[in-house]
Amino acid sequence: MLKTDILVIGSGIAGLTFAVKIAREFPDKTITILTKANTDETNTKYAQGGIAVVNDTEKDSFNKHVEDTLIAGDGLCNVDIVNMVVTEGPDRVNEIIEWGARFDKTNDGDYQRGKEGGHSENRILHHKDITGFEIERALVEEAKQYKNINIYNHWFVLDIITQHHLGYLVTKSTPDITCYGVYALNLNSNNVEKILAKCTLMASGGVGQVYRTTTNPKIATGDGIAMLYRAKARIENMEFIQFHPTALYEVGVSPSFLITEAVRGDGGILRNKEGVAFMPLYDTRADLAPRDVVARAIDSEMKRTGTEYVYLDCRQMDIDKFQSHFPNIYAKCRSIGIDVAEHMIPVAPAAHYCCGGIKADELGRSSIFNLYACGECASTGLHGANRLASNSLLEALVFAHRCAIDVGQKIEEISFNDEVPDWNASGTNDPKEMILITQSLKEMQQIMSDYVGIVRNDIRLERAMNRIDLLHYETEELYKSSTLSPHLCELRNLITIGYLVVKGAQFRKESRGLHYNTDYPEKSKLIQQVVL
Ligand code: FAD
Ligand code: SIN
Numbered sequence: 001m002l003k004t005d006i007l008v009i010g011s012g013i014a015g016l017t018f019a020v021k022i023a024r025e026f027p028d029k030t031i032t033i034l035t036k037a038n039t040d041e042t043n044t045k046y047a048q049g050g051i052a053v054v055n056d057t058e059k060d061s062f063n064k065h066v067e068d069t070l071i072a073g074d075g076l077c078n079v080d081i082v083n084m085v086v087t088e089g090p091d092r093v094n095e096i097i098e099w100g101a102r103f104d105k106t107n108d109g110d111y112q113r114g115k116e117g118g119h120s121e122n123r124i125l126h127h128k129d130i131t132g133f134e135i136e137r138a139l140v141e142e143a144k145q146y147k148n149i150n151i152y153n154h155w156f157v158l159d160i161i162t163q164h165h166l167g168y169l170v171t172k173s174t175p176d177i178t179c180y181g182v183y184a185l186n187l188n189s190n191n192v193e194k195i196l197a198k199c200t201l202m203a204s205g206g207v208g209q210v211y212r213t214t215t216n217p218k219i220a221t222g223d224g225i226a227m228l229y230r231a232k233a234r235i236e237n238m239e240f241i242q243f244h245p246t247a248l249y250e251v252g253v254s255p256s257f258l259i260t261e262a263v264r265g266d267g268g269i270l271r272n273k274e275g276v277a278f279m280p281l282y283d284t285r286a287d288l289a290p291r292d293v294v295a296r297a298i299d300s301e302m303k304r305t306g307t308e309y310v311y312l313d314c315r316q317m318d319i320d321k322f323q324s325h326f327p328n329i330y331a332k333c334r335s336i337g338i339d340v341a342e343h344m345i346p347v348a349p350a351a352h353y354c355c356g357g358i359k360a361d362e363l364g365r366s367s368i369f370n371l372y373a374c375g376e377c378a379s380t381g382l383h384g385a386n387r388l389a390s391n392s393l394l395e396a397l398v399f400a401h402r403c404a405i406d407v408g409q410k411i412e413e414i415s416f417n418d419e420v421p422d423w424n425a426s427g428t429n430d431p432k433e434m435i436l437i438t439q440s441l442k443e444m445q446q447i448m449s450d451y452v453g454i455v456r457n458d459i460r461l462e463r464a465m466n467r468i469d470l471l472h473y474e475t476e477e478l479y480k481s482s483t484l485s486p487h488l489c490e491l492r493n494l495i496t497i498g499y500l501v502v503k504g505a506q507f508r509k510e511s512r513g514l515h516y517n518t519d520y521p522e523k524s525k526l527i528q529q530v531v532l
Pocket of ligand 1: 008009013014016033034035036037039041042043044045046047048049050051052071084131155156157158204205215216217219223224246258296352353370374375376377383388392393394396
């Protein structure tokens with residue numbers, strides 16, 4: 001058993017930023033970060049394009065960034081939250097610069113500002129095409145400076161602990177559901193440990209692995225959202241899964257390698273099999289339209305021409321500049337025989353980002369007491385029906401700061417709950433056939449990709465739900481009788497995520513942002529958040 005004042009689940013930008021902030025302000029408080037893999041194995045590490053922020057008020061303005069975010073969000077953003085994130089963003093980005101994160105500069109010392117889809121100005125700060133790697137590096141180094149932060153790698157959090165574990169009936173209408181900590185599988189010892197905490201931050205990242213093709217690493221299995229759904233927290237807007245338009249098309253490679261949108265910001269052009277630059281036919285903003293528009297246009301071109309990819313043409317770009325801004329992409333393409341100066345890059349959309357998640361307020365508080373949510377697992381109202389490119393890292397920084405303020409104000413009033421029982425593992429055995437788990441995972445990803453992709457309709461959603469029901473039943477049976485493994489728990493969580501995405505999609509009888517249903521192609525006049 002472990003006791004910690006503050007527990008953080010996840011070591012990406014959200015978890016680490018929060019932990020550092022608390023550690024600086026409250027050197028007497030213990031902070032424990034649990035992560036199911038190596039510290040830096042996070043979605044954060046793979047972020048490419050950069051971080052959207054207004055730090056040049058001559059050309060750019062908060063109003064423009066707000067406006068761009070609202071347009072991309074297609075009527076579903078919370079305007080107050082958008083204003084808050086955009087205006088607080090510059091201070092938060094300056095903080096991580098002070099902690100050592102480096103962003104590219106021009107020869108005269110000003111920041112280089114890139115452009116991505118949906119942005120009316122150049123405002124993306126970046127570190128070449130490996131911005132996330134640089135941010136994660138700086139944050140891990142900063143976190144290691146504090147004696148009161150302990151990072152435990154390879155600890156898989158199974159469930160958050162609430163009154164339910166003390167034997168009380170907890171339903172969605174229970175008014176005071178409270179988090180007392182978590183049960184976690186220590187993968188180093190294979191024991192399930194009880195960890196008691198006064199406050200817990202869920203910063204467990206995305207859900208991309210629920211689809212067959214995704215830019216997200218293997219850790220992105222929606223564990224936090226699934227756990228909170230089981231604990232009866234409010235989960236919202238899960239139907240808005242963002243597909244990145246340009247993942248590198250490589251048969252059998254998973255996750256897919258991303259070709260950042262910043263390449264189009266610097267002049268890359270999408271072409272179909274016939275060589276036609278098709279984006280102007282779909283939107284006046286052409287290749288720099290918001291992501292939902294570009295991904296749908298690519299999907300439509302692929303279906304029309306019967307291909308599994310389109311091309312990103314960079315041949316007209318200045319190749320020296322390309323190599324200097326995108327060295328990682330250049331090298332990756334080279335490694336598979338593509339010289340971007342001569343050949344077009346085959347690309348296809350891939351599941352990339354979860355716009356919905358654990359409903360969190362302006363201080364990152366979930367609907368469960370003493371439990372905060374931050375980063376990709378949270379739904380704060382910033383992204384609405386479609387996230388504006390490079391707003392995710394910014395959101396994580398702003399909300400990590402806000403969560404830290406609220407936790408700091410409350411922590412003295414909260415005590416540990418010592419009545420929580422240990423984990424009960426009786427009556428379980430090692431699963432006899434691992435294939436049952438791996439096969440079900442493949443099925444799950446296939447169902448989501450085939451029936452719940454970029455373009456949806458009612459029949460497909462119903463099919464998906466029927467199949468998910470069966471997988472759910474089979475996996476729950478296995479879960480009840482098996483000793484726990486990360487694979488089994490991730491499968492179980494992904495099934496819950498699939499269920500939430502389909503349920504949200506079935507509720508939404510309209511097409512808006514990332515959710516496009518051919519049975520309801522219009523936008524409804526009713527602005528509605530789907531809360532499950
Ligand atoms: P993550 O960084 O994903 O961290 C999640 C953490 O939770 C990990 O440490 C993981 O081990 C831990 N965890 C999860 N489940 C458990 C569990 N059960 N037990 C214990 N630990 C657990 N956004 C931008 O704004 N700009 C970009 O340029 C950009 N580019 C991107 C490129 C790629 C390829 C990808 C995949 C995403 C990109 N994004 C970008 C999105 C952005 O990177 C993510 O949304 C953001 O980094 C999420 O940060 P996070 O801290 O919420 O989660
Ligand atoms: C990219 O670099 O294209 C990804 C940016 C993002 O996901 O915001």
